[in-house]
Amino acid sequence: MEREPLLQVVDLHKYFPLSRGLGDLLARRPRRAVHAVDGVSFTMQRGDILALVGESGSGKTTVGMNVLGLQLPTRGRVLLEGCDVSEWARGHGHSLEADSYLAGLSPRRRVMALRERAQMVFQDPYESLNPRQRIFDIVAEPLEIHKLTRSKEEKAERVRAALETCGLAPAEHFWERYPAELSGGQRQRVVIAGALVLEPRLLVADEPVSMLDVSIRADILNLLHALRRERGITILYTTHDLATAGFFTDRMAVMYLGRIVELGPTAEVLSRPRHPYTRALLSVVPAPNPRRRRKRLILEGEIPNPIDIPSGCRFHPRCPEAVADCRAIDPPLRAAAEGHEVACLLASHGG
Amino acid sequence: MALLDVRDLSIDYLADDGTPLHAVENVSFRLEQARSLGIVGESGCGKTTVMMALLRLLPEEGRIVGGQVLLDGRDLLQLSEAEMRHVRWRSMSMVFQGAMNALNPVRTVESQIAEALLLHSVVDSPRAARQRAGELLAMVGIPPQRGRQYPHQYSGGMRQRAVIAMALACNPRVLIADEPTTALDVMIQAQILELLTRLQADLNLSLIVVTHDLGMVAEVCDDVLVMYGGMVAEVGSSDAIFNDPHHPYTQRLLEAFPDIERPGSTLASIPGNPPRLDDLPPGCRFEPRCHCPWREAVCARQRPPLVEIAPGHSLACHFARRLA
Amino acid sequence: MQALTQFLHNPMGIIGTLMLLVVVAMAVFAPWLAPYDPQAQIQVSPDQILTPPDAQHLLGRDDAGKDVLSQLIYGARVSLIVGFTASFMSMVIGTTVGLVAGYFGGRIGNLLMRLVDFLMVIPDLPLMLVVIAVMGRGLLNIILVIGLLGWTYTARLVRSQVLSIRERQFVLRARAIGASSARIILRHVLPQVLPLIIAQAVLDISVAILAESSLAFLGLGDPTLVSWGMMLNFAFERALSRQAWWFLLPPGFAIVWVSLSLVLIGNTLDQIVNPRLRTHHLFDPRRMVALRPERE
Numbered sequence: 027m028e029r030e031p032l033l034q035v036v037d038l039h040k041y042f043p044l045s046r047g048l049g050d051l052l053a054r055r056p057r058r059a060v061h062a063v064d065g066v067s068f069t070m071q072r073g074d075i076l077a078l079v080g081e082s083g084s085g086k087t088t089v090g091m092n093v094l095g096l097q098l099p100t101r102g103r104v105l106l107e108g109c110d111v112s113e114w115a116r117g118h119g120h121s122l123e124a125d126s127y128l129a130g131l132s133p134r135r136r137v138m139a140l141r142e143r144a145q146m147v148f149q150d151p152y153e154s155l156n157p158r159q160r161i162f163d164i165v166a167e168p169l170e171i172h173k174l175t176r177s178k179e180e181k182a183e184r185v186r187a188a189l190e191t192c193g194l195a196p197a198e199h200f201w202e203r204y205p206a207e208l209s210g211g212q213r214q215r216v217v218i219a220g221a222l223v224l225e226p227r228l229l230v231a232d233e234p235v236s237m238l239d240v241s242i243r244a245d246i247l248n249l250l251h252a253l254r255r256e257r258g259i260t261i262l263y264t265t266h267d268l269a270t271a272g273f274f275t276d277r278m279a280v281m282y283l284g285r286i287v288e289l290g291p292t293a294e295v296l297s298r299p300r301h302p303y304t305r306a307l308l309s310v311v312p313a314p315n316p317r318r319r320r321k322r323l324i325l326e327g328e329i330p331n332p333i334d335i336p337s338g339c340r341f342h343p344r345c346p347e348a349v350a351d352c353r354a355i356d357p358p359l360r361a362a363a364e365g366h367e368v369a370c371l372l373a374s375h376g377g
Numbered sequence: 378m379a380l381l382d383v384r385d386l387s388i389d390y391l392a393d394d395g396t397p398l399h400a401v402e403n404v405s406f407r408l409e410q411a412r413s414l415g416i417v418g419e420s421g422c423g424k425t426t427v428m429m430a431l432l433r434l435l436p437e438e439g440r441i442v443g444g445q446v447l448l449d450g451r452d453l454l455q456l457s458e459a460e461m462r463h464v465r466w467r468s469m470s471m472v473f474q475g476a477m478n479a480l481n482p483v484r485t486v487e488s489q490i491a492e493a494l495l496l497h498s499v500v501d502s503p504r505a506a507r508q509r510a511g512e513l514l515a516m517v518g519i520p521p522q523r524g525r526q527y528p529h530q531y532s533g534g535m536r537q538r539a540v541i542a543m544a545l546a547c548n549p550r551v552l553i554a555d556e557p558t559t560a561l562d563v564m565i566q567a568q569i570l571e572l573l574t575r576l577q578a579d580l581n582l583s584l585i586v587v588t589h590d591l592g593m594v595a596e597v598c599d600d601v602l603v604m605y606g607g608m609v610a611e612v613g614s615s616d617a618i619f620n621d622p623h624h625p626y627t628q629r630l631l632e633a634f635p636d637i638e639r640p641g642s643t644l645a646s647i648p649g650n651p652p653r654l655d656d657l658p659p660g661c662r663f664e665p666r667c668h669c670p671w672r673e674a675v676c677a678r679q680r681p682p683l684v685e686i687a688p689g690h691s692l693a694c695h696f697a698r699r700l701a
Numbered sequence: 702m703q704a705l706t707q708f709l710h711n712p713m714g715i716i717g718t719l720m721l722l723v724v725v726a727m728a729v730f731a732p733w734l735a736p737y738d739p740q741a742q743i744q745v746s747p748d749q750i751l752t753p754p755d756a757q758h759l760l761g762r763d764d765a766g767k768d769v770l771s772q773l774i775y776g777a778r779v780s781l782i783v784g785f786t787a788s789f790m791s792m793v794i795g796t797t798v799g800l801v802a803g804y805f806g807g808r809i810g811n812l813l814m815r816l817v818d819f820l821m822v823i824p825d826l827p828l829m830l831v832v833i834a835v836m837g838r839g840l841l842n843i844i845l846v847i848g849l850l851g852w853t854y855t856a857r858l859v860r861s862q863v864l865s866i867r868e869r870q871f872v873l874r875a876r877a878i879g880a881s882s883a884r885i886i887l888r889h890v891l892p893q894v895l896p897l898i899i900a901q902a903v904l905d906i907s908v909a910i911l912a913e914s915s916l917a918f919l920g921l922g923d924p925t926l927v928s929w930g931m932m933l934n935f936a937f938e939r940a941l942s943r944q945a946w947w948f949l950l951p952p953g954f955a956i957v958w959v960s961l962s963l964v965l966i967g968n969t970l971d972q973i974v975n976p977r978l979r980t981h982h983l984f985d986p987r988r989m990v991a992l993r994p995e996r997e
Contacts (some may be wrong), residue, residue, distance in 0.1 A: 081562035096877060141879035153870040158892045168878040209650050239419040240589060241633040244644035266563060269635035273644055310567035311637045312592025316615040324567045328532045
């Protein structure tokens with residue numbers, strides 16, 4: 027019996043148009059755009075943890091924003107529990123009418139329902155909390171907005187529960203404080219508590235530990251892992267750090283210039299990478315052991331500008347294994363093994 | 378004799394009300410000619426403070442209250458400001474944290490490097506300065522013609538290379554790189570590290586890399602110094618620190634670092650927070666978070682001395698000999 | 702707050718505050734401080750007009766025989782009332798326009814900013830003159846005219862701040878948890894802009910006082926009230942030829958004094974709240990101290 031997947035991203039494209047100068051207008055040049063996300067598709071079942079790995083310009087953060095409806099796609103769709111997120115974020119649309127629960131709600135209430143189902147954990151714990159709000163108010167604000175509690179005691183209880191689940195116990199010790207009085211790790215816990223208090227089903231964690239000290243990262247990642255284990259929360263984890271992705275995720279998608287180039291079970295992708303970019307990335311992740319200094323495939327140059335995407339396979343200019351066809355043909359994401367997809371001409375040819 | 382010999386360096390910061398905060402206490406290490414030292418520690422451990430003190434660039438709230446910094450036998454802390462200015466950049470230079478974002482946006486990259494050259498009288502004419510700037514850019518992997526561009530036309534990795542070129546303008550003996558790869562993509566990080574390694578070999582440079590990234594240190598550095606809460610926890614060769622760590626903090630730090638070749642293994646973390654400078658424990662600064670089974674009262678009462686347990690391998694722990 | 706302590710450590714701020722307190726005291730305690738009532742009708746003989754300072758009239762008498770010092774003291778009231786009220790009005794209008802234009806952008810934002818541009822381009826004083834001439838002289842009209850034309854700078858300032866604040870991650874988080882735009886603007890954006898608005902408002906008070914003084918000087922002030930500008934008006938018309946400096950200098954000096962006090966306070970506040978004005982210690986050689994270590 028196939029359950030409907032929690033999240034379906036179908037051919038997602040997100041372009042950010044650039045303004046045109048007078049010269050461009052006169053020369054009738056077409057408007058250029060930043061192709062932040064250029065055709066991304068994947069699904070997530072309930073309770074999945076998927077890592078979206080990529081360097082800057084890969085589009086991973088943009089994917090997260092579109093999944094939550096904080097940005098609207100240029101093309102393609104995101105379906106959360108069967109409803110189109112871009113319609114949901116605006117409050118009206120066919121997919122919402124088709125849902126028995128949402129159909130009867132006002133547009134504003136529908137948007138609120140979306141926020142209750144899917145939440146975000148942000149990258150910068152020093153920037154994602156309002157410096158003038160106390161911790162209590164930060165965590166309680168979602169409850170106030172959604173009018174989820176009926177008394178002050180109930181609100182305090184829920185705030186306490188969220189803070190203590192995230193390891194900030196006793197809650198009283200923390201909730202009178204301002205963010206500046208907490209460490210980076212503690213602040214990040216507050217962010218997670220603020221997201222949890224709405225009891226979401228999907229959590230998009232956008233590089234949640236890259237700004238934290240190494241010795242604190244494990245705690246936060248363990249916390250996310252526990253949330254899946256104990257509450258069945260589905261987690262989309264974006265990062266540029268392959269090592270942390272390897273630590274607690276089920277599946278991994280490697281992104282390059284707005285596309286997924288490899289997607290498969292995490293252990294598989296890490297041990298048997300099939301895309302040249304994945305292989306290069308893995309080889310340069312430093313191993314914390316000088317005896318294991320191995321051959322590193324350091325790619326030349328930098329990631330191209332997402333405004334000028336190379337022809338054919340977008341990775342071909344930097345690919346150490348590129349052949350003539352790679353310049354002309356843009357390989358789609360295709361299965362190379364059970365559950366393991368790659369977007370590479372060479373990999374599909376029995377690579 | 379070591380090229381750079383730092384002995385018992387201690388630095389205080391004055392709080393707003395004037396009380397001295399002991400930010401760094403008794404830090405000692407040696408840097409040999411043409412070797413690289415990695416200084417590892419988490420945020421707030423004082424590693425940048427120590428580097429700024431070496432170049433005597435602390436802010437006015439900072440005071441060096443003890444120790445010696447011997448460069449080729451000469452104590453830099455005893456020099457006058459004029460003499461120190463002669464040392465800065467010529468003998469020892471630094472790539473500051475976030476320097477790639479601090480390039481002057483309204484001047485060409487070439488002119489900024491040339492300025493350093495002219496200021497330190499390395500060359501005598503603007504034309505010679507431009508020429509040399511071009512050479513320096515080529516040395517760091519930037520085509521010299523691009524010297525005439527502005528910083529905003531460079532990518533992040535290129536700006537970092539330009540800043541490294543600037544630091545090498547006067548042929549220093551020692552180059553300090555403070556978090557040289559933070560905010561750069563993994564692939565660019567690898568490129569920059571490769572560049573630093575190559576420069577070290579080609580120029581016979583002594584390199585100090587300050588970072589929180591253990592992987593970088595394992596990849597690039599010959600020796601490692603682990604700092605915690607303003608003090609040295611452990612110092613030794615890279616091999617010794619990574620494969621035979623003795624200090625409890627070093628051990629936990631290594632356990633917290635994810636190893637891509639062993640995915641799925643448990644990642645440790647260290648409960649608690651680094652000590653606050655206005656609330657320092659009287660004894661070992663790591664004691665409140667130490668998991669060592671034979672912790673004793675002395676740990677909380679007395680500062681552990683830095684004890685050498687093997688040639689070139691020292692640690693600051695009351696049980697150093699027992700752990701060895 | 703540490704902003705307050707910073708302020709109290711700044712000599713400019715302290716001097717400005719003291720200067721302003723003098724004027725405020727003058728205005729509040731005028732009935733007790735002023736030796737005579739400027740509104741009272743008096744009978745004077747020709748030899749009692751424009752007399753220089755003496756024991757009974759410390760600043761002499763004006764062209765109607767009234768005591769200059771008393772007028773000066775009472776004049777503080779008009780200046781402060783107009784200054785604070787008009788500035789408050791500008792602050793409210795400017796902040797609202799700036800918040801809406803900055804947060805929503807798009808067509809509304811563009812429209813509002815074009816309105817701002819339009820008002821900024823028209824020279825202030827001639828416009829005020831025309832409006833007062835049409836609306837009639839009176840304290841309320843003066844306050845309205847100054848307040849309704851003086852909000853443009855604040856609007857621009859607030860808008861540019863809001864443009865950068867709205868990109869900050871805690872604003873994005875507020876959106877993610879479902880906050881409405883109104884809530885975001887009031888609870889998350891406004892508190893961040895408030896310090897700058899206040900610093901600007903203090904400077905605006907100074908501008909408003911100067912505007913009122915100019916209007917009064919040109920003869921458009923409220924005829925029923927004593928104001929420094931009006932004193933200058935009469936002094937220029939009637940006392941200049943007689944070289945009655947005691948009537949001419951004090952109101953001008955008072956205007957400068959109060960404006961200066963507000964500028965000092967406003968600049969100090971601006972220095973404290975404006976993050977761009979803080980510099981890294983390596984840029985200022987005086988703050989970069991390469992000391993020899995002190996031996997214990």
